[in-house]
Amino acid sequence: MKPVAATRKLADIISLEEQYQLATYKKMPVVAERGEGVWIYTSDGERYLDLYGGHAVAGTGHCHPRVVKAIKDQMEKLLFYSNLVYSETRARAAEKLVSIAPESVTKAFFCNSGTEANENAMRMARMTTGRENIVTFSGGFHGRTADAISATFLGKYREIGKPNVPGHLKAEFGDIDSVQAIADDSVAAVMIEPIQSMAGVKMAEPSFYRALRELCDIRGIVLIYDEVQTGVGRTGEWFFSGSDASDGVVPDIISLAKSLGSGIPVGACLVTERIASHIKENDLGTTFGGGMIAMAAVVATLEAIEGDRMLQNVREVEGYLRERLQEVEQVVNVHGRGFLLGLEFADKAKPVHESLLERKIITGTSSDPKVLRLLPPLCLQKDEVDLLVEALQKAV
Template sequence: MTTGSDLLGRYAHSMVQVFGTPQLVLASGHGCWVTDVDGKRYLDLLSGIAVNALGHGHPALVQAVAKQAEAAIHVSNFFTSEPAVLLAERLLTLAAAPEGSGVFFANSGTEATEAAIKLSRRTGRTTMIALEGSFHGRSTGALALTHKAAYREPFEPLIPEVVFVAPDDADALRAAVDDTTAAVFIEPIQGEAGVREVSADYLRLARELTSRHGALLVLDEIQTGVGRTGSWFAHQPSGVVPDAMTLAKGLGGGVPIGALVTFGPEVTGLLTAGQHGTTFGGNPLACAAGLAVLDTIERDGLLEHVSRVGALLDDVEVEGVSATRGRGLLRAIELSGIPAPAVMVAARDAGFIVNAVTPTALRLAPPLILSEAELQGFLSALPTIIDTVREATA
């Protein structure tokens, strides 16, 4: 029998080591639970970093993918398919996009960002504004909009004329946006920065400034979209309508897909025939998966479910937890005096998968189907997990 240890050794000799040593070798999943190759089960509170929106092995997604695989998996961009058209229409409806809006399908979040960058260049301007703490992807274009120096510096020089401003600093944003600005890129909740939400007032200010100066407002909903926060898209409660929105992660429920959504004919018309493309983007298999995810969220009332279950994380009264933040089922648990990476390992040993998103914070981004009982099981175990780390580091 091949063990996890065996496979990790083979991994080290066969894979490019950009991820270091994986934590586990997972074999299967069902609902919110995964099982490794050694037979141990874990409650998955990360869902592939906000990807497995319906958990693992959800029958609606499995059936949709199997049915589409029998019909056609790929047709190339010389053609289209009914799933692609239906998914584009559905996204425009959920986004309340005006007539003349459009969707470009890609394969990932970083590719959706690349499409948004090219869209911004079609304004005739080159300056882009992003936020400190931002994460928009790892390709060289998206990386130029990603703030973390450790990600950027090994690959510089990147695309020039990117200006970073502090989140929720209204004066800094006012000073940065002018008639030379091509686009402002904002994550409504910065996941990689530690699940930090920008205020609705700040989003509204960004909308006001970009409209005044003829720049595009691009909202990155790659991690926050598709019901993750209890709304279809995290920006919607603010009332802001962007010029473009990027999606990925949860949209395919685990099948790779990304999307750029453009709002209104003037923005949609910026990219014309031949100016952008992708081989696999919009393939019928991925689009059928996306439709199954959206159908299930709507049919099963998962937006309300996400808000209800997520409310259990509003106030976590556990010694060693100083605060919680986030919305819906995208949350951070801030720790006081206890290293988050050590707590992540202890949680894994106890059968819970979480992410040490910063040195002091755990990120939770579980499947949208997570039950109150499952989340309560983790919260009940958290004091013991923290005590284990406290004793080991004393």
């Protein structure tokens, strides 16, 4: 039984937050105090299995010791200085990111979030081509700032962002003819979320990404992959770009954020030489981008993924998870790749989400009412998969 004092304290925290924070989020009744690996602990000693990874951010798991130490060490030395000076930490972060990216990627630009990465990606495409229009896809989500929300053709988001930035054109995800029909010489970029996470973890055939690459090459259009969710190991590869699922296709720009800093806000655009050659001094900028704490977190995040062989772990545990999910009759399909998975149910997924939460397992919903999303830390183990499967069998 929960101690009464602790229970009261949790209720107090919830009501305090509800009183003073704008009510823009539908929250779970969980008061997170501490995290370790795939677990989140509340102050009254409960623990939750976090298969949502704190919104796909905790790629290395909560409070990975290597990341925590790197941040602490950096804090003692220098909290921040902007891009007007050089920094060994920033140099190492850029070098490391470029070294794990597909070969044609040569440079990084640092910012603070996913939406900012996409804004800068679109700006670079316009600067490179001298054109203005941007093609994105039905079901894609790219962020909430003006240009990124105007590029988002998922649910109500564009409406929230009114008046929209002009020059955003919609194609149908997975349908190359729909791109062909609008990708004329006014189009600077085609931007795609290669696995559409919020839409319900939708993937296209590998041949679609290949066809997109060829079309962009023929028409002089920049191809942008929004890898804010798929990047940094989530699919069992460092990036979706260049992977088999992408038919080896590498875009001209990759945007990143979410798990890149293990929880320290950081975003990045990775670019090829073609793009880099068009970008000059003062074309892009942001005060906090490339700050030392974020850069220390990036280096440590990438080293932790490498050191703990997390890419291999994702591939192995994904296989096990898919196998075990066959025992759950109500799961009619499993979408996605690696640790970006959408469990499709015969009926609504929300009651399953709620029932799992009662069993102390955090998962995510999506804009597809039948799809439950899993975005766990890349260190999830097989025995934790067993806990999910047992809970699912009881929940459905």
